[in-house]
Amino acid sequence: MKNPKLASRFARALYDFAIETNDVENVYQDILLVQKVVAENQELKTVMESPIIKEDKKQKIFNRIFEKHLSETANKFFTLILKKRREPQLLMICRQFVIIYYVSHNIKEAYITTAQPLSDGMKEYLKNYIEKDSPFTFVLHFSVNPKIIGGIVFKVDDLYFDAGIQTKINKLKAEFSQNAYAAGF
Numbered sequence: 001m002k003n004p005k006l007a008s009r010f011a012r013a014l015y016d017f018a019i020e021t022n023d024v025e026n027v028y029q030d031i032l033l034v035q036k037v038v039a040e041n042q043e044l045k046t047v048m049e050s051p052i053i054k055e056d057k058k059q060k061i062f063n064r065i066f067e068k069h070l071s072e073t074a075n076k077f078f079t080l081i082l083k084k085r086r087e088p089q090l091l092m093i094c095r096q097f098v099i100i101y102y103v104s105h106n107i108k109e110a111y112i113t114t115a116q117p118l119s120d121g122m123k124e125y126l127k128n129y130i131e132k133d134s135p136f137t138f139v140l141h142f143s144v145n146p147k148i149i150g151g152i153v154f155k156v157d158d159l160y161f162d163a164g165i166q167t168k169i170n171k172l173k174a175e176f177s178q179n180a181y182a183a184g185f
Contacts, residue, residue: 010089011096012096014074021073023073027097031074034074034078035098039091048090058082107139113145113148113164115147115151117142150165
């Protein structure tokens with residue numbers, strides 16, 4: 001069973017320990033690596049979340065994949081997670097750690113959706129434009145959705161800005177369907 005409170009506590013404990021050992025940046029990079037590998041590999045995710053597979057087998061699999069790539073702090077932490085049988089919360093713990101890291105480093109995540117893939121130059125321009133007058137650094141997540149036809153949809157925290165063509169078409173349709181003028185004119 002997923003438990004966000006538990007994940008948050010484990011992530012906070014790891015972050016505080018990383019601060020004490022002056023290893024926050026290395027642990028952050030390790031967390032991103034584990035998060036990416038587990039999220040992209042469905043078999044590994046299934047093994048880690050399976051209650052049938054024994055803890056020592058999971059530990060061997062985890063060590064074989066990550067042992068040479070993780071810092072000592074992160075390696076010990078993930079060993080503890082596996083010993084405490086909290087591996088089903090692994091991705092949630094990683095996500096909570098990233099959130100804690102972002103808050104403490106004034107980083108925000110922005111989600112940008114366009115109808116066509118953006119060039120690297122346009123992505124860099126958008127990042128610079130967004131950060132220009134902001135006290136925050138932004139991590140941008142780009143996605144493509146041809147259904148918006150054109151324009152851009154931008155989301156940060158609770159701010160949602162939809163400048164997609166499809167949205168404007170839908171607004172026009174709604175306005176015309178509620179036309180107050182005489183139909184036969």
